[in-house]
Amino acid sequence: DTGVSQNxxxxxxxxxxxxxxxxxxISEHNRLYWYRQTLGQGPEFLTYFxxxxxxxxxxxxxxxxxxxxxxxxxSTLEIQRTEQGDSAMYLCASSRSGTGVGTDTQYFxxxxxxxxx
Amino acid sequence: xxxxxxxxxxxxxxxxxxxxxxxxxxxxxxxxITWYQQFPSQGPRFIIxxxxxxxxxxxxxLFIPADRKSSTLSLPRVSLSDTAVYYCLVGDMNTGFQKxxxxxxxxLLVSP
Numbered sequence: 276d277t278g279v280s281q282n283x284x285x286x287x288x289x290x291x292x293x294x295x296x297x298x299x300x301i302s303e304h305n306r307l308y309w310y311r312q313t314l315g316q317g318p319e320f321l322t323y324f325x326x327x328x329x330x331x332x333x334x335x336x337x338x339x340x341x342x343x344x345x346x347x348x349x350s351t352l353e354i355q356r357t358e359q360g361d362s363a364m365y366l367c368a369s370s371r372s373g374t375g376v377g378t379d380t381q382y383f384x385x386x387x388x389x390x391x392x
Numbered sequence: 393x394x395x396x397x398x399x400x401x402x403x404x405x406x407x408x409x410x411x412x413x414x415x416x417x418x419x420x421x422x423x424x425i426t427w428y429q430q431f432p433s434q435g436p437r438f439i440i441x442x443x444x445x446x447x448x449x450x451x452x453x454l455f456i457p458a459d460r461k462s463s464t465l466s467l468p469r470v471s472l473s474d475t476a477v478y479y480c481l482v483g484d485m486n487t488g489f490q491k492x493x494x495x496x497x498x499x500l501l502v503s504p
Binding site: 279308310315316317318320323331364366367368380382383384385386388 | 426428433434435436437438441479491492493494495496497
């Protein structure tokens, strides 16, 4: 399977703990995105990388959140001092930059479901 | 990014054709229209993308009128497995990156 992969698929943690999620994009994709989705809502943009550079962060990404893509390949999303409001599905997507139909189409991974007790 | 409006939900039966219309009155010249499908506890899955007229792939067709202020996703002969949430998005493919803005989507329920 050469799609986007995310690990772990599920994470249960206690309030105040730190958690880290990993995303492995499609190999030839240079862009990587993180989204958050709560029940009944569509995904919300969190942050975006082009290669290893983090180019934009949503205001949803508080100081407790940090994302990295050290070598322009996989990415990690860390949440420090988790709160119950952080409970959500965290989705990763990747795309290949370009112009025209079919390029820069984002392909999503299966997500990591976080439950903060 | 252009705002989109879709029906909250639709019901259909197996074997029928389903058409989901999305309104995007403020679509810009460089915006493309993209549809995603999402099953519970899974990430959205890309279905189809277009700029104008009609686009067809093995899964669906996308109809876009000349004014591009709306688009219709057509699913031929749906099955129970097509029960999902469908999202319509518009975005500029030429600005360097596309920050997808999802609405609440259309919940399609296919019954036997």
